[in-house]
Amino acid sequence: MPIKRVPTPAGDEAWLVTGYDQVKTLLADRRLGRGHADPDNAPRFTDSVLLGRPHQATEQEENERHTWMRRMLNPEFSARNMEALRPRIRNLIHDLLDDLVTHPQPANFHELVSFPLPVLVICELLGVPYADRTEFRRWSESMSTLNDQQKSIEGATKLWTYMNELVQRKKAEPGDDVITRLAGTAADEQIAQLSAGLLFAGHETTVSVIDRGVMLLSENPGQWDALKQDPKSIPAAVEEILRHRSLTSIRSEDSGLPRYAMADIEVEGVRIPQGDLVLLGIDQANRDEVRFPDPETFTQRETNPHLTFGHGPRFCIGAPLARVELTEVFHALTERFETFGLAVEVTALRPRTEQLVGGVAELPVRWTAQ
Incomplete structure (x- = not known):
């Protein structure tokens, strides 16, 4: 059954949708979103500030906000702009690998x-000082903590405060970056x-x-050899990496991307009432045998319509950037190293x-030079 009721990590109940066709359809359904008419009494997904609970918004307000955001960001993160960054990203990767090989193995x-x-790249794009990475990394990790609501709130507050201050600096001293161009298009708090x-999202x-x-190629050395023999196949391998779930994942199968029904919705004859929490099982949809034969196998597929970046009007804005970063990483690894992979068993990670x-x-690795 592609839809069922499940408990959330926070102890409430949600509708879990797992079939590929159903998840794809709902990803594009504007009646699903992060808004709720009564957020204080809405079912919770986790205790995290991120995705744990909804914000106050009607369906119209939610879609208007999303339309505004896309209008602001689509030009900045267009495929053409991200492709123009490829030489810079390639240089950054080789600089990092130059440093990697100076360290003892593993x-x-x-x-x-x-x-x-990803931190270097998103910092350059946004205009965030890379020197501040230790602080915003700590705040980001606190903000995304699943089991400590106070820690999550404190991390989010510190990160938003930092961004508010950065927006003010950009207004006083503009730069050639996304935050500078966004400043003034809406309230400072919204931009922050x-x-x-x-x-x-740009780095985590x-x-x-x-x-x-790296884990998947280590566990499937035949695929590493195939990429070395035919570098043109790397984009297809990246799509398969995106489709796969982590080999270390212990996330429950009764989980997914949380969204709220902002109107009554029917799925496979089941009515989901307005206000209910819906979990879109993207990991499960990406392993739907109807779409992905032998889904647990890591292999290069002729077609790979995975839903990792979503679908429809809410398709991930950062997808072009992520694809450039990923293809360049694995191009560089297969170009520079004869062998490369985990120094420990996956179970030890x-x-x-x-x-x-x-x-x-941590990800301890060993390698032999080309």
């Missing part, structure tokens, strides 16, 4: 490459919250996917179970 790829690359979301999720790709985006705390 080296922590997560800390030396996976984390700094939007920028904080961009900073978080990509870090996890880079680590996941420490998952970040308390974090919304998951991933691992």
